[in-house]
Amino acid sequence: MSRRKKTLKPRTLVIASVAWLLAALFLLPYAEMVITALRPADELRDPGYLPHHFAWSNFINVWSDSTLGDNLRVTLLVAGGSTLLALAVALPAAYYTARIRYRGRKYFLLLVLVTQMFQPTSLLVGLYREFFQLNMLNSIWTLVICNAAFNLAFAIWILTAYIASIPVELEEAAMIDGLGRIGALRRVVLPLAMPGVVTAVIFTFISAWNEFVMGLTLSTVPASQPLTVGINSFIGDYTVQWNYLFAGSVIAIVPVVVLFAFIERQVVSGLTAGSVK
Structure with a gap:
């Protein structure tokens, strides 16, 4: 028997066309960024969309003509360290909040949510003065602590919602079999809550990776600044090195896009935790 070919309905075709058009509009700036990164220096002001020849050496020279290597190392340490610190604090707090019905639980969650209302820019003067007195300016630990603190509220909320969606009877059965509270958390709750953990990890990591204002204010030595601030060094007083600027961008x-592509399913699962009862 020959299978009938499915014909697309006009409505489906229109929706698909609009979706592809919107995707192209969103991807166009990224395409322009890659093309500009491959332009030779003498073709940066040419009116054509594509250069006459591609200068792949821009991606090599950008390392030797700047402190981009040190900036990338600082960003990796800051993003990784702040993610681990935020997760180490958020996981016990979320577990206790989700499992223990103590007095003031709602006020605690509300207080955690209120901390999200404070933008880093509004606290920069106080943070700078505090770390200056502690002699911790131009330190990786300073950026790790600040990024972890500003992402802690989101991690607590997403982990609380996911752990609360896990049946408590599974932990009770594990504790009847001889496991303690910590053992049940490690062997039962954590494997089941892994999508929520991954969601908290990826959002904290991306937020710390893209942070600019605190890195610019709390780090003044070029080699100790994160990658977002290091890229900004290609913008001079009178000229802009567009090819190096976009090559650094x-x-x-690339690392964030690759990381998100691998764990996209876990992120979606974590964000929808608790939406279905």
């Missing part, structure tokens, strides 16, 4: 977004 491409280098900066």
